[in-house]
Amino acid sequence: MNIQDFLAFDSEANSDHDMPVDLRSLDFVSSYDSHLMCPICHCPLIQPARLQCDHVFCQKCLRSAITTFRSADSEEFPCPSCRTPTSHVSTNVPRLLINMCDEIQVRCPFLAEGCQEIVPRGHIQSHVDKYCGHRLMPCPDESCDKMTRKKDLQQEERCMHSYYQCSRCEQDIMEQDYERELKKHIETCTEVVSPCVASKYGCAAKIRRAEIAAHEQSCPLVSIGPYLESQNTRLNSLELTMRHLQQRNEIFEDGLSNIRSKLLESARASEGHLNSGRAAAEGERGRQNQVDDLDDSMNSSNVFSSNATTYLLSLHESLREEVSQMSHALTDLDARASMTIMNECLRIKEDMAHTNAAVNSVRMQVQWLMNPRLHNGARAGGMRTNASAAGTESPRSQLTSTSAPGPSQAAGPSLGPLRPRRPSDSGREGTKL
Amino acid sequence: MQDHVPPGITIVKSDSLEEWQMDIKVLDENPLYKGHTYRLKFTFNNKYPIEPPEVQFMDLPTTSETPRPIPMHPHIYSNGIICLDLLSTIGWSPVQTVESVCMSLQSMLTANTRDERPPGDSEFVAYNRRRIRDIPFVYEDDNV
Numbered sequence: 001m002n003i004q005d006f007l008a009f010d011s012e013a014n015s016d017h018d019m020p021v022d023l024r025s026l027d028f029v030s031s032y033d034s035h036l037m038c039p040i041c042h043c044p045l046i047q048p049a050r051l052q053c054d055h056v057f058c059q060k061c062l063r064s065a066i067t068t069f070r071s072a073d074s075e076e077f078p079c080p081s082c083r084t085p086t087s088h089v090s091t092n093v094p095r096l097l098i099n100m101c102d103e104i105q106v107r108c109p110f111l112a113e114g115c116q117e118i119v120p121r122g123h124i125q126s127h128v129d130k131y132c133g134h135r136l137m138p139c140p141d142e143s144c145d146k147m148t149r150k151k152d153l154q155q156e157e158r159c160m161h162s163y164y165q166c167s168r169c170e171q172d173i174m175e176q177d178y179e180r181e182l183k184k185h186i187e188t189c190t191e192v193v194s195p196c197v198a199s200k201y202g203c204a205a206k207i208r209r210a211e212i213a214a215h216e217q218s219c220p221l222v223s224i225g226p227y228l229e230s231q232n233t234r235l236n237s238l239e240l241t242m243r244h245l246q247q248r249n250e251i252f253e254d255g256l257s258n259i260r261s262k263l264l265e266s267a268r269a270s271e272g273h274l275n276s277g278r279a280a281a282e283g284e285r286g287r288q289n290q291v292d293d294l295d296d297s298m299n300s301s302n303v304f305s306s307n308a309t310t311y312l313l314s315l316h317e318s319l320r321e322e323v324s325q326m327s328h329a330l331t332d333l334d335a336r337a338s339m340t341i342m343n344e345c346l347r348i349k350e351d352m353a354h355t356n357a358a359v360n361s362v363r364m365q366v367q368w369l370m371n372p373r374l375h376n377g378a379r380a381g382g383m384r385t386n387a388s389a390a391g392t393e394s395p396r397s398q399l400t401s402t403s404a405p406g407p408s409q410a411a412g413p414s415l416g417p418l419r420p421r422r423p424s425d426s427g428r429e430g431t432k433l
Numbered sequence: 434m435q436d437h438v439p440p441g442i443t444i445v446k447s448d449s450l451e452e453w454q455m456d457i458k459v460l461d462e463n464p465l466y467k468g469h470t471y472r473l474k475f476t477f478n479n480k481y482p483i484e485p486p487e488v489q490f491m492d493l494p495t496t497s498e499t500p501r502p503i504p505m506h507p508h509i510y511s512n513g514i515i516c517l518d519l520l521s522t523i524g525w526s527p528v529q530t531v532e533s534v535c536m537s538l539q540s541m542l543t544a545n546t547r548d549e550r551p552p553g554d555s556e557f558v559a560y561n562r563r564r565i566r567d568i569p570f571v572y573e574d575d576n577v
Contacts (some may be wrong), residue, residue, distance in 0.1 A: 040482055040527040064483050065527050080526045 003075065006049070007063060019135070021125050027107040027364040029118050036101050039081055040065060042100040044121065048093045053084040056093055094358065110134040113149050166191070198222045256306055267314045271321060434551040442535045445472065452476050453480035454491070456501075457535050461540045465505055472501035473538065474513075475531055488534060493532050505548050506541070512558045516540065516551065 001009070024043045036044045040061035047058045057065070057080070070077040103124030105235040108115040109124075115134035119127050128135055133151030140148075141159035148160055169191040173181045186192060190210040198205040198221035207215050216222045319378040438444060439530065453475040459466035465491035472491040478484060490513035508516040518524030519537055523548040551557070 042530075061527065068483050069520075069526075078526075080528045083526070 023126050029105040031105045045102050050093050051079050052088050053079050053082055053088045055079050055081045198225050201228050245290045263310050471504050482527040484518050488520050506545050507549050507551055508545050533535055558575055
């Protein structure tokens with residue numbers, strides 16, 4: 001189209017958006033090729049137009065350049081880049097160029113209201129029109145001239161611009177900013193009572209924020225704070241290493257008990273074959289070798305100590321078993337000995353009973369034999385004057401000496417003096433006979 | 434606006450869209466400008482870049498920390514005003530930038546061999562009270 005038509009045709013002004021986005025004031029996130037930049041406004045081309053010399057500008061920039069530089073109502077004007085006289089402007093530029101400009105990423109213009117959205121430039125107008133909740137809308141209250149974010153427009157459409165005062169200081173916060181601003185205000189309000197930075201070390205001071213700096217300069221806990229901090233970290237690291245060592249220790253103890261139980265099993269197995277103490281001692285040596293073999297397979301640092309302890313333990317165990325065996329044998333022997341003694345005793349008792357019986361019979365015989373003699377003696381005592389009594393006595397003494405030589409011989413001559421020593425004899429004689 | 438400035442150009446002040454200050458050096462062996470640094474002041478109006486900025490050299494005294502003289506050139510007045518069609522409403526193009534203006538001035542100084550001020554320099558400096566944009570320059574010299 002020629003210049004007159006081009007000046008009359010204002011595409012950007014024709015837009016039917018209720019809030020046209022100024023594409024030149026957008027915040028571009030991604031970098032873009034400098035060839036996509038309009039040489040006049042230095043922004044990525046917006047609705048580009050092409051001149052006869054193939055230079056491309058935004059339509060708006062070109063329009064203002066033409067109105068400034070065209071000499072009064074002539075049909076030509078010089079190209080801003082190359083000063084070629086131009087009478088024809090084409091709004092048909094390659095689609096590629098428009099697409100490249102429209103895909104540059106931009107921030108939503110309502111970033112200050114809290115919209116973090118990043119969209120391609122070609123979509124920013126529809127984002128603002130339809131989707132952006134942070135877009136500023138006129139307040140539903142007719143008497144209020146302030147703006148409200150779209151998402152804050154309440155169902156009941158009331159004005160959100162009344163002020164609330166901070167309960168500690170004089171600052172006012174608007175109702176629509178309540179959530180966001182209150183947090184910010186609490187962090188900065190000088191009247192808020194906040195604890196001393198050393199509160200975790202025990203400083204109990206709670207002062208208004210305006211005065212806390214003065215307190216923290218004089219607070220002794222603040223000054224030793226870094227030292228305590230470093231001590232804390234040291235303690236933590238030490239606890240950590242201790243826990244590690246405990247774990248390692250548990251592992252080692254497990255290993256040790258495993259080894260010990262294995263050793264006991266093998267010791268018991270070898271014990272079965274060995275009976276005498278000497279053999280046990282030899283077995284001990286053999287076990288020692290086993291222990292050595294086991295130790296060779298272990299490569300930890302406590303090999304030596306575990307070796308010695310296991311050796312001593314196995315030695316102790318084998319000795320204990322020997323002792324128990326010996327005590328068994330002892331009780332065996334004891335029982336056997338007592339049995340033989342009992343047997344012997346019984347036999348002796350029997351013998352004694354036999355001898356007793358024999359002695360008694362002998363005694364009876366003797367007494368039976370002695371009885372007539374005693375009678376004779378008593379009669380002879382009366383007739384001792386008679387010589388004939390002595391003559392008859394001699395064959396009787398001859399008889400007793402042949403039948404029972406021992407007692408008769410002893411009793412014969414001693415009967416006389418023996419008689420008064422045994423007065424019972426005479427008493428017994430009557431009952432027994 | 435410019436992340437990578439060309440050699441010999443440094444940004445001194447660019448904190449507002451009202452006024453920028455740039456330092457430029459002439460990089461070749463031209464004995465007129467060798468070893469010197471010149472301070473440029475850009476003043477933008479709200480129609481930039483459709484309308485040109487006002488550009489002039491600044492004169493900082495030699496006693497200051499950063500001495501910035503006005504370069505000797507037949508199109509630069511001793512008060513720092515530059516006679517260059519590029520900077521006029523007619524010669525300006527919205528495609529120009531601060532960077533491109535600085536480079537144009539660098540090349541203008543590089544190409545110069547005459548150690549002189551424009552004709553009528555003292556009268557102009559003494560009587561000029563107009564703003565730069567209102568001065569009716571005549572661009573008769575096409576050799577710069």
